[in-house]
Amino acid sequence: MRASRRRRGPTLSPAYRAWLAENLLRGADEAAIRAALAERAVPAAVIDEALARARGSAELAGARAAIRGLQREALVGRLRRTLRATAPAIERRTAPSPGEFVARYWATGTPVILTDVVPRWPAFSRWSPADLRDRFGAAEIEMSIGRAADDDPDVRFKEHCRATTLGEYIDRVLAAGETNDVYLIANNRNLARPQLQGLLADIALPPGYFDESRSARCGALWFGPAGTVTSLHHDTSNILFFQVVGRKRFRLYPPDEPRLLAAARGVYSTLDPERDELAGAFGLDEVLLPGEALFLPVGWWHHVRALDLSISVAFNNFVWPNQFEWYKPGAPG
Structure with a gap:
């Protein structure tokens, strides 16, 4: 200069x-x-x-005013994080009424685990690799494959999409051992396929929570071996995630975690909690057991690892307005 x-x-x-x-x-x-x-x-x-x-300079005065506003918002965020840290575990409970669910969890953006929904489903006692192969083995699906050689398979998911049948896919999973190489993910849109509509008959969503006429197109099927990983990201809608078979470990971080906001890229993060890159940040670490359902509030960051062969479904077709596509703090400026 x-x-x-x-x-x-x-x-x-x-x-x-x-x-x-x-x-x-x-x-x-x-x-x-x-x-x-x-x-x-x-x-x-x-x-x-x-x-x-x-x-x-009027410009400098304006910039100072803007910074003061941002500092106030940061102070509010710090207060929220400090208060949130007094409850270091996710509440587990039976499903509340729709009104209580909205007031206590939806409106406050608070994760909760519901323990009594999935055990009532036919899917809970019925679904297994053998059962799905017997009933739906000929169904044409899309799988995600070749993920293990890619350091960013979720961002580049389109490169890993391949057509197969559910029976062939199940054979791959059973032969794979622990791996992140093969997976049925939400972006494969398999639950919307006509040949798999019978899966929805094995599911009973909580009454008053969902518009079930949209379940097929608003639902997601997750199915893969132990070792599958979904990298750290947030969603632009509220989601209820139902664990049917196996266990999954969820690491969750609130939307206002400063380090994640700084490292956001689209809806994904450049940070990996499995490499201790979020050490010291407030987070919730929970193993979701078979039969449990996790409410994932919009904007909450989450990283997911399957600890066993795992089958899960997730839905976002709530009866309440649930479109937050505008919430993308990691979008390019």
Whole structure:
């Protein structure tokens, strides 16, 4: 950065003026600013003039006002996180009435695990790889394969989509052992396939929660071996996730976790809790057991690992407005 000369005399270059304004906004001491500029041979008169202009700048005053607003919002977020840390586990309970569910969990963005929904389903006593092969083995599906060689398979999920039958897929899963290579994921849209509509007959969603006329197109089937991983991300709708077979480990972080907001890219995060990249951040670490259902509030970050061969379904076709596509803090600026 160097002083530049114009007709009205020497002034700071645009790059230097931006540097000076940024430092003033950050609260840097003017003496330190003067010393830094003097070390770069900027004349004292130029420094005086630049500081005087910056102090009286309407743009700088506007920027300071905006920063004060952001600081207030950050303070509110800090208060929420501090209070939330007093409840370090997700509540497990029987399903509440729709009104109580909305008031206590939906409206407050609070995760909860429901323990009595899935055990009443025919699917809970019926679904297994053998059962699904016998009833739906010929059904044409889409699978995600070749994930293990990709360090970002969820972001690049389209590259891993392949057509197969459910029977052939089940054979792959049973032969695979523990791996993240093969998986049926939400983006495969298998629950909407006509040949798999019989699966919905084995499911009874909580009364008053869902518009069941939209269950096929708003539901997701997750099926894979132990070792499948869904990388850290958030959704743009509220979701109720039902664990039917096997266990899954969920690591959850609230929407306002600063480190995740800074590392957001689209709906995904560049951070990985399995590499201790979120050590010290407030999070909830829960193993979802067979027969349990987890309410995932919109915006909550979650990383999921299957601890066993796992079959799950998830739905977002609630009766309450549930479209939050605008919530993408990781979208490009």
